[in-house]
Amino acid sequence: MELNDIIIFNELVNLESTIKVANKLSYVQSNISKRISKLEKELGTSLFERTNRGMILSSDGKRFLPYAKQMIQNYNDIKNEFLLFDEKYRIGATQSISKNYLQELYTDENYEIYTRSTTELVGLLHTCQIDFIIVNQEINDLDFKLLFTIEEKLIWVKSNLNDNNLKDCKVAISRDKTCPYRQRTLELINREQEGKVIEVDSLDILIDLMEKKNIISILPEKLITVNNKLTNYNSNIKAYSKLYIYSLKNNDKIFNNSILSI
Template sequence: METNDLKIFNEVAQLKSTIKAAEKLNYVQSTVSKRMVRLENQLGRKLFHRTNRGMALTEDGERFLDYTTRILATVSEMEEAFCLDKRQVRVGGTQAITQNYLQGYIFDESLSIFTKPTADLVQKLKAGMIDFILVNKKINDQKLKEVQRIKEKLVWTQAKRNNTELLENKILISREKDCPYRNATLEILKKQNQIEASVIEIDTLDIMVTMLETNNASAILPKKLVDSNEKLQVLPNQVQKQGIIYVYTTQEMPLNKGFKLL
């Protein structure tokens, strides 16, 4: 059982919502939900009643909240008493990048992960609120410097249970105009004179993946994401345009402070 799990539990309990807790803690909502399920499995107790109106504590959840509140208070007191260095490397990514590449770092206590749209990440980086950002577009700004570049393979995908031809499906794209997966999709549809195809704009990656899993729908997404989802398949239709992930920091960032995405 990890201290971060207790912190997440406390936020979900107070806010009665995994979505609100994820926003406050700068996590992906699906990660918060998975950590709460894992915590319940470790304890062998159900901590929440899950309803359409949100998350409500069970009797065991109320008892556990009392323990976690005291534990977290003790941890905070210990850190203050021994002057422990709380300085973390703050890393920001978009929804897709966080889900595909940063989830493994979320519970590394030397790092703090933020999930925001690209424009917000750039703003926070320049304001000194984040140390590194991972984005899908090249940023031309003299105050920033590129420290790493990673190629990202993009593929067409749909549910394994979905046998419908690609262009007979609903085509899902992100509502974010700068999203490279959206732009690659629209570019292909235009080249194939299929711009009139039934395209649906989606607000979040989690919703898009759920819609792919449960409907006759297709989308262009990173192969890494598709390979990690047992309900999705890679389609044979080729995506010529591939993605690039750029890692940026500020020009003033000390040389002894770094973050490298493997």
């Protein structure tokens, strides 16, 4: 019997939907069903009744629920008791945040850095595989506590070799529609530039394009301090984004924001 299966069971009790649990824990929906079936096989009973209204606890499921909650609580108690002396901090962040703020921590033996999408980071935090996540969008989750926010200034970024006027450059943005840098860019570009927008799938591709082509993008000012091939295009835009640092509510570890190289 695996702890992750117990966590999935508990979430399914709360949400009554495999789709909702899959979204919350960043699993494929079919995996949620498989894990529950595996748990039921191990226990030799059905824990849920499958109805048109969703997954409803069976009588044996109701009997098992307090044991499941106690197992999760015991795990958290053990983790808090013994990992208080563990100096290793597990921090998850998106690609841009890892590149701009966490590079120095990769070689620090006190930290483990996980670079994932926001959805994947939420799943890792839910299953206690990391201690903190740093993301650039607000997350409304009752299991999370917001530790603090950091405001980051956004600027037009270009290659040092790019001498073209702003109107003559193509504009690169993330294909991820939830990306705040994409959203700010689309808010600020004019109609003439709208036809010159290029969508890319990763920050590395975007940076590579800017370094080699006449391409610009609205990104955190921090980026030009960690990449000497890029510079600020002299344009007085007033644009900002926020970084959000979250942990689970029962996490007693203290996050020191001085590690972020702000």
